[in-house]
Amino acid sequence: MKLVYFAWVRERIGLDFEAVTPPQEVKTISALADWLCARGDNYRYALADRSAIRVARNQTFVGWDEAISEGDEVAFFPPVTGG
């Protein structure tokens, strides 16, 4: 599974992207975020306030309870400010 990070989420985690293999019980994006937070302070710092984070699965906006599967690209980022 490919994880990608943008803006201050990227800066706080310290990575642009990474490949991870979460355990089978991690079935949603919410569970994935919990699993990441357990891996280190940088993830906790970045993902602590979930109301401030938006998520996308395979380049489409989704909710935190979206189911994920192997081979997905999951993105974490702040609310967009383009235009």
Added chain:
Amino acid sequence: MKLVYFAWVRERIGLDFEAVTPPQEVKTISALADWLCARGDNYRYALADRSAIRVARNQTFVGWDEAISEGDEVAFFPPVTGG
């Protein structure tokens, strides 16, 4: 007094503009139009349906009951269709 005509009002009257000296009792644009209609068929043809005509006094939109005076420029034209 200078009278100016535009679009089909101009075409029906057959003049772009003209100088007139209406009698003193012609005190409003409405009375001026009546006076013009008495002058010939072309004016009656042009000004018959007043709901289809707009008027301006000294280059400002006004109503039919607007008072007029010597030296005014009075314009008769159809509703505008610019833009």
Added chain:
Amino acid sequence: MTVKIQKEDFDAPLEVGAMYDNCANPGAVVTFTGLVRSRDNDKELIALELEHYPGMGEKQLEKIVAEARKRWDLQDCLVIHRFGRLKPKEQIVLVACISAHRGDAFAAASFLVDWLKTKAPFWKKEIYADGSTWVQERREDIERAG
């Protein structure tokens, strides 16, 4: 704030580019260009003849622009309206509004175009192969301009 009534065509990018220098902190530029449509019904238009009221045209455009400046926060705005004989796809009118934020620029540009349709002393005549007709005012335009 510029208002022009002219027979010649205009160069929209050049005109809009010239406005930038007047703007301290531009953030949003909205432009509207009105073109001669080749047909509104089954008949092919040969040309549009645009008649205007010289003098009153400029006055009305300036009034409209002053009203827009009162209602919205604009750094600059421009209205150019052509007259004379215009062929399909030729430019008739250009409205451009520059403001800090998009809301003001969109609202002002849209207002200016609506007002042009109902308050600017211009008249359009459509020329077809088999004759010509004066364009009639559209009820929709009157309601839109309020």
Added chain:
Amino acid sequence: MTVKIQKEDFDAPLEVGAMYDNCANPGAVVTFTGLVRSRDNDKELIALELEHYPGMGEKQLEKIVAEARKRWDLQDCLVIHRFGRLKPKEQIVLVACISAHRGDAFAAASFLVDWLKTKAPFWKKEIYADGSTWVQERREDIERAG
């Protein structure tokens, strides 16, 4: 219908001019150009850094454009969004809509800009002499985009 995400600047008149050929009967052209504002508060901005999500950016822009085409009668439309480091007064975004009538062109352009602000995966960082800050979403933008 064209969507571009690019680092390079764009030539708005050239881009809009190229759209005319796609239009059978154009009557109204509305463009929006978004520029980098030099200041929103008392501090002078040095630059804006625009980060984007490659791949998802294009997808979202295409979705937004498809939605606009469904809602309004458009003959062509264009969205260009830049990324990278941009200085004050530089162009960030161009939206252009061509339709027969002004109502469709204005509504669609305004809708596209509103949606860009809330649905396109771009993030702005403001660079000042004494540091930098990520721009926060504006509640107003979210409400506007509905």
